[in-house]
Amino acid sequence: MSAKIRPIYTIITRKISVNSPKQTTVEVISGRDSYYKKMGNKALDSDEDLKPEGWDDAKPFKEIPGPKALPIIGNFWRFLPGAEFYNVEMLELHERLQKQHGNLTYLNGIPLKDPILFAYDPDDIEKVHRNEGPWPIRYGLPSFDYYRNHVRDDAYQGVGGVLTVQGEEWFKFRTVVNKILMQPRTAEMYVDSMDDVANEFIDNIRRFSKSNSKNEMPEDFQNEIYKWTLESMGVIAFNKRIGCLKPNLQKDSTGQKLIESSVQLFELMYKLDVLPSLWTILNTRNWRKYVKILDFFTEINMKYVNECMANANTNSNISEYEKSVLERLAQTDKKIAFAMAGDMIIAGIDTTGRTMAAALYFLARNPEIQEKLRQELKSQMPAKDSPVTKNILRESLYLKAVIKETTRLSPISIGNMRRTVRNMVLSGYQIPKGTDVLSVTLLLCMNEKHFQKPKEFIPERWLRTTQGELSHKNLHQFVFLPFGYGPRSCIGKRLANLELEVGISKIIRNFKLSWNYPEAKFGMQLLYGIQDPLKIKVEELED
Numbered sequence: 001m002s003a004k005i006r007p008i009y010t011i012i013t014r015k016i017s018v019n020s021p022k023q024t025t026v027e028v029i030s031g032r033d034s035y036y037k038k039m040g041n042k043a044l045d046s047d048e049d050l051k052p053e054g055w056d057d058a059k060p061f062k063e064i065p066g067p068k069a070l071p072i073i074g075n076f077w078r079f080l081p082g083a084e085f086y087n088v089e090m091l092e093l094h095e096r097l098q099k100q101h102g103n104l105t106y107l108n109g110i111p112l113k114d115p116i117l118f119a120y121d122p123d124d125i126e127k128v129h130r131n132e133g134p135w136p137i138r139y140g141l142p143s144f145d146y147y148r149n150h151v152r153d154d155a156y157q158g159v160g161g162v163l164t165v166q167g168e169e170w171f172k173f174r175t176v177v178n179k180i181l182m183q184p185r186t187a188e189m190y191v192d193s194m195d196d197v198a199n200e201f202i203d204n205i206r207r208f209s210k211s212n213s214k215n216e217m218p219e220d221f222q223n224e225i226y227k228w229t230l231e232s233m234g235v236i237a238f239n240k241r242i243g244c245l246k247p248n249l250q251k252d253s254t255g256q257k258l259i260e261s262s263v264q265l266f267e268l269m270y271k272l273d274v275l276p277s278l279w280t281i282l283n284t285r286n287w288r289k290y291v292k293i294l295d296f297f298t299e300i301n302m303k304y305v306n307e308c309m310a311n312a313n314t315n316s317n318i319s320e321y322e323k324s325v326l327e328r329l330a331q332t333d334k335k336i337a338f339a340m341a342g343d344m345i346i347a348g349i350d351t352t353g354r355t356m357a358a359a360l361y362f363l364a365r366n367p368e369i370q371e372k373l374r375q376e377l378k379s380q381m382p383a384k385d386s387p388v389t390k391n392i393l394r395e396s397l398y399l400k401a402v403i404k405e406t407t408r409l410s411p412i413s414i415g416n417m418r419r420t421v422r423n424m425v426l427s428g429y430q431i432p433k434g435t436d437v438l439s440v441t442l443l444l445c446m447n448e449k450h451f452q453k454p455k456e457f458i459p460e461r462w463l464r465t466t467q468g469e470l471s472h473k474n475l476h477q478f479v480f481l482p483f484g485y486g487p488r489s490c491i492g493k494r495l496a497n498l499e500l501e502v503g504i505s506k507i508i509r510n511f512k513l514s515w516n517y518p519e520a521k522f523g524m525q526l527l528y529g530i531q532d533p534l535k536i537k538v539e540e541l542e543d
């Protein structure tokens with residue numbers, strides 16, 4: 001995009017979305033109908049749910065409580081230095097909003113951002129998800145969407161991927177990729193390669209531990225974890241070892257450049273899509289940097305997909321499950337393979353990386369839990385260098401409970417976002433279709449109404465054998481949704497769990513972890529997670 005100013009249609013789109021929904025009657029609400037009809041969602045064409053049960057008795061939308069927006073400056077000023085929400089951590093912000101305004105809070109008046117409803121009641125969250133229809137709508141990364149569909153439509157050719165597109169286009173894409181990525185057999189196929197990648201990560205951890213008298217991981221250990229997730233995702237997305245975990249990576253190597261670019265990419269996404277930003281109307285410095293980085297990813301992606309196609313296995317005796325994910329995607333549609341490989345890299349590094357960081361931190365702080373996990377692993381992996389196999393993973397129930405408990409206390413997203421596609425009543429208020437609702441599940445996961453000792457790391461709560469109050473068996477189904485919900489839920493869930501299971505098994509089987517610092521701070525940048533340097537002490541186990 002060479003023009004200094006974004007095309008006028010973008011500005012108009014943003015302006016429309018900045019307007020708060022002031023609808024109070026069903027007729028006015030239908031103003032957004034054409035948009036959804038364009039997406040072809042038949043459910044929206046029918047009149048049957050125009051007035052859902054309880055609509056006439058519900059209070060109008062405009063009465064939903066929330067921080068009052070002032071003329072012109074809206075609510076933005078509340079987040080400025082000295083004001084009530086300045087630098088307030090996400091969890092605390094939502095605790096305060098819920099306390100002040102109740103289970104449904106409306107926030108508008110943040111420049112160039114859509115107004116949003118925060119839902120804190122699991123029954124409301126259930127209603128939103130159960131009414132999301134077959135093509136749920138989730139907005140979140142407009143900068144990424146704009147890049148693919150407008151800046152580099154030459155490369156993506158109208159196939160925007162699964163992360164940001166909506167409606168029928170999303171559904172068609174997702175139907176193709178689900179068949180390949182959501183299969184348990186697909187994930188299992190990668191156990192050996194994930195084991196290889198984890199071995200290199202273990203070597204690096206060992207080297208860091210020996211490099212200082214305290215046996216601590218470096219301040220930027222989180223980036224080292226990202227190298228491991230990028231290398232793991234590279235195997236799946238590109239069918240290729242990128243080489244990010246090699247010690248002394250050359251500055252100009254692709255691996256090093258990819259690592260640096262992905263760290264910057266997430267920082268920039270946060271600045272463009274989460275913080276107020278002028279990129280939607282101007283070619284800001286951050287926007288230009290962002291496009292440059294995404295261009296680099298596009299170029300690498302194209303190169304690797306072409307390489308994979310050129311080396312594709314033409315042996316007709318080989319079963320579908322012996323082929324790589326990328327090969328199978330490319331067999332169906334090369335454009336889909338290209339966009340999906342890019343999505344996997346964007347969605348698969350920071351997410352699994354932050355979850356791994358949190359898991360290691362919780363294990364380091366809880367030596368008894370760590371030892372219990374180690375005993376489970378030792379029964380399956382007699383030697384420190386025993387490979388992880390799919391049978392080991394099937395049997396390792398405590399390991400799975402550790403990962404679940406990690407995602408309860410440190411989910412990558414504080415909640416799930418949906419744009420409602422039907423009118424509905426939430427907490428006694430009329431909610432018009434077309435409203436963005438963020439279900440803040442993190443708040444529920446931290447509430448003793450739903451979890452006993454909610455702030456403590458207790459994997460036992462997820463074990464089937466656990467009885468009584470601690471057990472998760474009576475948990476409301478919409479309180480704990482770390483991978484989202486329904487047809488739009490995380491497509492990488494199986495792959496992420498596989499990576500984490502293999503990586504954590506190897507680390508805990510080889511090392512003793514401990515934490516010698518005050519409790520780490522958690523918070524949100526693009527994603528939620530630990531904010532402090534991850535200086536975990538790592539000691540080699542004897543056997």
Ligand code: HEM
Nearest residue numbers: 162344347348351352355483484485488489490491492496
């Ligand atoms: C622990 C790691 C991960 C967590 C906790 C996680 C969580 C999530 C969540 C909460 C969503 C939104 C779901 C919704 O709206 O209902 C999502 C979407 C998505 N995730 Fe993950 N994710 C993880 C790892 C991965 C990996 C490794 C990949 C790579 C394949 C991936 C690919 C995606 C994609 C492509 C979407 C968008 C799906 C769509 O909109 O149809 N994720 N993830």
